[in-house]
Amino acid sequence: MLRKWILLIGGAALTSLILSFFFVNRASEDPMLARKILERAESGTTEISLSTLTDFDWEKASVYGPYTTVDVIEESLNVEFKGSINGIDFREDIFLLVFAKGNHAIKTVVLSRKVGNYYEKNGMLTPKNDLLIIKKLLKTTLYWSCHAPPPAAAADWAAFAQSIATTSDTRSGSISSSTIINW
Incomplete structure (x- = not known):
């Protein structure tokens, strides 16, 4: 016991x-x-x-x-x-x-x-x-028109996304080229 x-x-x-x-x-x-x-x-x-x-x-x-x-x-x-x-x-x-x-x-x-x-x-x-x-944070809103012609090449979209990501107060990569290209 x-x-x-x-x-x-x-x-x-x-x-x-x-x-x-x-x-x-x-x-x-x-x-x-x-x-x-x-x-x-x-x-x-x-x-x-x-x-x-x-x-x-x-x-x-x-x-x-x-x-x-x-x-x-x-x-x-x-x-x-x-x-x-x-x-x-x-x-x-x-x-x-x-x-x-x-x-x-x-x-x-x-x-x-x-x-x-x-x-x-x-x-x-x-x-x-x-x-x-x-x-x-700076609020950046990206608007685009469905009637506007798309960029000629995917590289144009990538450069556009990179310029927004680096010029606004957001983290790099918050807009990715794949997000914009795959629309």
Whole structure:
């Protein structure tokens, strides 16, 4: 009987240890903070003081753009990152704001690119240097008429698409020649 109790207590301790490995010091997502930042950005604000919006202790933060990997986040913040990066490593429609305290990321905020791109004002964000910059995207709409003659060659479409992608405030490749050619 004593042996069963020892095995039961040992099993519970081992299970707790394994679960704590996955959940202790895990960065949690903060959708309320994301909503506050998005509301300010949509109202036209281009600089946001993060200290006025945060209700938790943090020492440093950084904002990461599309295609950022966990390795880049860990290296740039000098932290161990546990938590979700919400697919930022393969998505281009979001930025990820990561807050850290000590050697751990503590909070993440998913920022939609529908209002713009996000940057730090003067390098690494801290409670004293806390300005998040929002650069509004230029909205470029491409209209063409079905009655207009198509370009003579596919290369013309490719050059046209490239000139739009490089002269507007959009990511290169957001308009691809294959999208335009295959109409």
